[in-house]
Amino acid sequence: MSPPLLEVDAVSRTFVQGGLLAGRRIRAVDGVSFTLANDRPEIFSVIGESGSGKSTLARMILALLPPSEGVIRFEGRPFSALRRRRDRLAFMARVQPIFQNPFAAFNPLKRVDRYLFATARTFTGATDRETAARQVDEALRRVGLSLAEVGGRYPHELSGGQLQRVAIARALIPGPRLIVADEPVSMVDASLRMAIVNLFKMLRDELRVSIVYITHDLATAYYISDRVIVMRRGRVVESGPARTVLDAPTHPYAIELKKAVLSVDAGPAALDAALAAQEEEPSIAR
Amino acid sequence: MNAAATFGEAPRPAAAAPVVEIRGLRAWYRTRRFGIVRDVRAVDGVDLEIAPGEIYGLAGESSCGKSTLVKTVAGAVRPPLEVLEGTVRFRFRGGPIELYGGRPVDLRAVRWKHLSYVMQGSMSVLNPVRRVERSFVDFAFRHIGEPLPVFRRIVEEHLARLHLEPAVLRAYPHQLSGGMRQRVTIALATVCRPDLVIADEPTTALDVVVQKRVLAMIREAQRAIGSSLLFVTHDLTVHAALCDRLGVMYAGRLVEEGPTRAVLREPLHPYTRHLVASLPRIGDPSPRDGLAGAPPSLAAPPPGCRFHPRCPLAREFCRTSVPPLVPVGGGRRVACFVAAPETVP
Numbered sequence: 001m002s003p004p005l006l007e008v009d010a011v012s013r014t015f016v017q018g019g020l021l022a023g024r025r026i027r028a029v030d031g032v033s034f035t036l037a038n039d040r041p042e043i044f045s046v047i048g049e050s051g052s053g054k055s056t057l058a059r060m061i062l063a064l065l066p067p068s069e070g071v072i073r074f075e076g077r078p079f080s081a082l083r084r085r086r087d088r089l090a091f092m093a094r095v096q097p098i099f100q101n102p103f104a105a106f107n108p109l110k111r112v113d114r115y116l117f118a119t120a121r122t123f124t125g126a127t128d129r130e131t132a133a134r135q136v137d138e139a140l141r142r143v144g145l146s147l148a149e150v151g152g153r154y155p156h157e158l159s160g161g162q163l164q165r166v167a168i169a170r171a172l173i174p175g176p177r178l179i180v181a182d183e184p185v186s187m188v189d190a191s192l193r194m195a196i197v198n199l200f201k202m203l204r205d206e207l208r209v210s211i212v213y214i215t216h217d218l219a220t221a222y223y224i225s226d227r228v229i230v231m232r233r234g235r236v237v238e239s240g241p242a243r244t245v246l247d248a249p250t251h252p253y254a255i256e257l258k259k260a261v262l263s264v265d266a267g268p269a270a271l272d273a274a275l276a277a278q279e280e281e282p283s284i285a286r
Numbered sequence: 287m288n289a290a291a292t293f294g295e296a297p298r299p300a301a302a303a304p305v306v307e308i309r310g311l312r313a314w315y316r317t318r319r320f321g322i323v324r325d326v327r328a329v330d331g332v333d334l335e336i337a338p339g340e341i342y343g344l345a346g347e348s349s350c351g352k353s354t355l356v357k358t359v360a361g362a363v364r365p366p367l368e369v370l371e372g373t374v375r376f377r378f379r380g381g382p383i384e385l386y387g388g389r390p391v392d393l394r395a396v397r398w399k400h401l402s403y404v405m406q407g408s409m410s411v412l413n414p415v416r417r418v419e420r421s422f423v424d425f426a427f428r429h430i431g432e433p434l435p436v437f438r439r440i441v442e443e444h445l446a447r448l449h450l451e452p453a454v455l456r457a458y459p460h461q462l463s464g465g466m467r468q469r470v471t472i473a474l475a476t477v478c479r480p481d482l483v484i485a486d487e488p489t490t491a492l493d494v495v496v497q498k499r500v501l502a503m504i505r506e507a508q509r510a511i512g513s514s515l516l517f518v519t520h521d522l523t524v525h526a527a528l529c530d531r532l533g534v535m536y537a538g539r540l541v542e543e544g545p546t547r548a549v550l551r552e553p554l555h556p557y558t559r560h561l562v563a564s565l566p567r568i569g570d571p572s573p574r575d576g577l578a579g580a581p582p583s584l585a586a587p588p589p590g591c592r593f594h595p596r597c598p599l600a601r602e603f604c605r606t607s608v609p610p611l612v613p614v615g616g617g618r619r620v621a622c623f624v625a626a627p628e629t630v631p
Contacts, residue, residue, distance in 0.1 A: 049493040050464070159580045160348060189347035189520050194564045195576025216493045223566040223574070246568050260495040262523035264550045264565055270527050271502040 003076030005210055006036040006061065006178060011070035012234075013056050028056040030234035031070070036178070038075070041208045043200060045221040045242060047257065048231035054214045057231075058182045061212060062097050063088075074178070093123040096171035100183040102163035106155040112166050113151045116140070116173065123174035139169040142207070143199055161192030168199060172207070179203065180212045185220060197224050218261050222246045230254045303377050304335035305482050305514045306359065311372035311386075313358045326584045328354035328367075330538035333611065336482070341508060341515045343529030343546060345522055345561070347581055351538040352518050356486050359516070360403055361385055361393045376401070378481045399429040402475040404485040411471045412459040418470055419455035422477065429478045444477045445470075447507045465496035472504060479511045486518045501528055522561060526550055531617075534558045537582050537592035540611055544618030554614065554625040556597050591623070599624045607631045 013029040030053070036044060046054045059065040060072060063079050072079050074095060082088050099105045106112055116136040117129075126132040137147040143165040155163055164184060171179055181200070185193045197220050203209045215221050221228055225242035230251065238251040249255045262270060310333060315326040328351040336342045346352050357363065359374055374385040378400040385391055393401075405411055412421050422441050430437055442452040448469045459467055468488060475483055485504070489497045505528055508515050517529055525532050525546055532546040534555065542555040553559040564574050579596040582588050591609050594600040604623055611621040612629055623630045 049495055161576075162580060190522060190561060190565065192347070192576055194566070194574050197566070198573075198576060218494070219566040219568055222568045223571060243571070257495060258568065260498045261568060262494075262498060262501075262521075262527050263567060264522055264526040264562060265567075271498070271505055 002038045003073070004035045005038045005075060006212075007071075007073040007076075008032060008034050008057075008061070009071045009073070011057075011060060011067045011072060013053075013060060013065065014068045027234050029053040029060070029067075032057060032229075032231070032234075032236055033070075034229060034236075034239070036210050036212075041204050041210045042226040043204055043211045043213055043224050045213045045215060045225035045228040046231060047215060047218060047221055047228055049216055049257070051233070052231040053234040054231055055182055056234075058097075058180050058212065058214050061178075061180050062095060063091060089123065093174035094176050095178045095180065096174065096176040098164075098167050098171055098179060098181040098184045101187045102160060102167050103155060103187075105167055106163065108155050110154075111152055112155055112158065112163070113147065113153075116150075116166070116170050119170050119173045135173055136169075139172045140166070142172055142202075143169045144195075145169065159192075160188055161195060164188055164192075164196055165199065168196070168203075172203075172209075176209060178210045178212065180214070182214045183216070184213075186215070186217065193220065200224055218246060218258060230257065303338075305338050305340075305377055306336045306516075307375040307377075308332055308334050308359065309373050309375070311355070311358060311374065312370040313354055313363065314368055314370055315354075315366045316368050317366050324585065327538050327587060328584055329358060330584075330587070332372075332535075332538075332540050334533055334540060334543065336514050336516060338481070338514055339512050340531060341505070341517055341529045343525035343532045344516065344518045344535060345520060345525055345532060346535035347520055349581055349584065350535045351584065352535050353486060355535070356484055356516070356518055360401065360484055361391070361397075376482070398425055398475075398480065399478045400481045402478070402480045402483050404472055404475045404483065404488045406487040406490055411474065412467065414459050416458070417455065418457055418459065418462075421470075421474060422455065425474050426477050441473075441477055445473050447510055448473050448503050463496075465492055465500055468492060468500055469503060472500075472507070476507055476511055476513065480513055482514045482516065483508070484516045484518075487520075488517075489524065490519060490521070497524075498527075504528065522550065522565060534561070537587055538584055539592060539621065540619075541593065541621045542619070543611070544616065548616060548618060554618065554620040555593075555622045556599050556624070557593050591621075593622075603631060 011029060011032050012027060015026045015028055017024045017026055036042065046057060048054045060067050063082060074091065082091050106115065117132050120126045120132040120135045124135055126135055133147060140146050140150060145165055150166055185196050188196055200211055201224055204211060213225060222242060228242045228245050229236045229239040232253045238245055238249060238254045246258065249258050310331060311329055312331055313329040315328055317324050332355060344352050358369060363369055369386045373387050376383045378396065380400055383391055383396060412418065427437055430440060445452060445454065450466065450469055450473065454462060454466065454470060462470065472488065489500050492500060501524065529546045531544065532549045533540050533543040536557050542549060542558045549558060550562055553562050560577050564576060566574060577596055582592055588595055590606045591604045594604040609621045609623050610629055611619050612626050613619050614626055620626055
């Protein structure tokens with residue numbers, strides 16, 4: 001039996017805010033555990049509002065930030081073993097990120113294909129331009145673009161949806177097993193959102209890539225996820241199969257989150273309930 | 287105008303007369319370099335009206351021209367943006383005003399008092415090194431024209447409408463949460479009880495729980511002060527919850543307009559229909575498709591109907607003729623040859 005793809009084991013992360021003596025400790029992530037199986041790719045959603053620690057969790061899974069407590073293992077090896085450059089590159093080839101804002105992810109002064117070629121050279125060992133171009137084109141075709149379309153273009157010449165697809169193509173070049181997508185559609189318009197989300201389904205079903213999908217959009221999470229966890233203030237408050245959790249949440253916070261989702265069918269009555277349910281609010285600091 | 291007229295029961299225009307009337311508006315970004323003129327046709331022939339006390343929602347994807355339209359209505363036209371044609375006519379309590387009608391208009395007297403603006407980034411409105419109170423004094427003191435203690439009472443009463451304690455006045459912006467800050471900017475924009483408030487994606491940066499509460503407060507405050515509201519966002523679910531009427535923009539033009547519920551229940555334009563159909567819903571896992579193709583470049587928009595390259599129903603004449611925005615009954619208008627066959631040339 002092969003080790004699980006990703007094992008997040010009682011992971012916490014504490015930040016210290018303020019001075020050396022008067023610092024305030026903030027637990028951004030507090031004892032989170034979950035496991036992604038190796039043999040069965042899935043889309044695993046992390047849901048929560050801003051400040052719930054979901055982006056900190058993403059950075060830890062990408063090994064950009066070490067956990068304060070707990071261990072994360074990828075294919076059985078703990079992240080603390082990633083010391084040498086070769087190990088680190090091998091890890092990065094297998095775990096790739098997609099970020100929230102495609103306009104911020106690409107340098108506006110550089111052509112977008114530059115990133116694609118750099119990724120191909122670094123991770124796949126393509127030494128000549130033809131091999132790299134073939135790999136880049138193949139990755140772009142997977143997301144419905146082509147090198148002929150994107151080559152030589154600057155980020156401002158592409159739409160947000162196209163650019164996000166280029167970001168996904170870039171993540172696919174090294175042939176990853178896991179993609180960590182941090183709010184990948186929150187900057188994308190509604191009309192293009194579904195195209196991106198459907199792309200994730202294709203990655204899971206055809207390329208057998210597992211995806212950690214981080215979002216506050218419950219509707220898309222419901223649409224694509226296999227399993228979800230709901231986070232609040234660093235802790236997991238509810239977890240389980242996506243349909244079960246989102247159809248009938250049991251934790252009060254998960255219920256509140258679901259109620260906050262606006263729908264085109266609900267109409268103006270939805271807002272009256274929001275005002276009636278005034279809950280405690282953090283008062284002004286100090 | 288004296289203070290009583292601002293805060294008392296000043297007579298509003300008759301219900302039929304719109305607060306703002308936009309006619310044939312064309313606002314292009316025009317750059318001239320070495321004698322070559324390049325145009326980006328961000329707003330290309332828009333007609334719309336907003337009634338007193340109405341919440342008008344404007345939907346459309348990014349780069350469809352909705353922010354340019356808002357800038358033009360707010361009179362914030364700076365090069366390279368130029369208004370080539372059309373007028374924006376306001377009927378404020380202080381008297382009618384016409385923009386782009388040939389005569390220059392001094393908007394300073396009107397801004398904040400009759401016309402105000404809520405932006406997406408609350409941090410870009412509030413001065414980070416000044417207490418919130420200072421922003422209120424800077425923006426509104428002159429327009430309210432009352433002595434400082436009375437002014438402060440008016441502000442505090444108004445903050446209470448948005449469920450904010452008077453203590454926020456003593457706070458610096460960074461001490462407030464994102465939702466509270468956005469409510470402070472909304473309070474700033476509405477404290478003078480303007481006739482028209484323009485809000486450009488005011489809740490997009492907030493997460494779902496906070497967004498819903500802020501929307502509810504916006505509507506409550508709007509009811510209380512009786513302003514009209516032009517609310518811009520690409521999120522149709524927000525429009526469904528808030529807006530009385532909805533206009534959908536595509537590539538610089540209004541393609542559909544009508545009462546929000548009717549437009550979302552039974553969209554007429556293929557673009558609107560696609561937008562509504564593609565929304566994922568909790569409890570419905572059936573597959574949904576994204577719209578193929580990319581939004582057109584406004585520097586070189588396609589001829590004819592601008593949606594035709596992506597339209598599943600496009601016919602031959604859609605490629606050559608521009609569908610006019612025509613009334614189709616029920617207070618709705620649509621610009622599509624298929625939805626309104628009588629407009630086919």
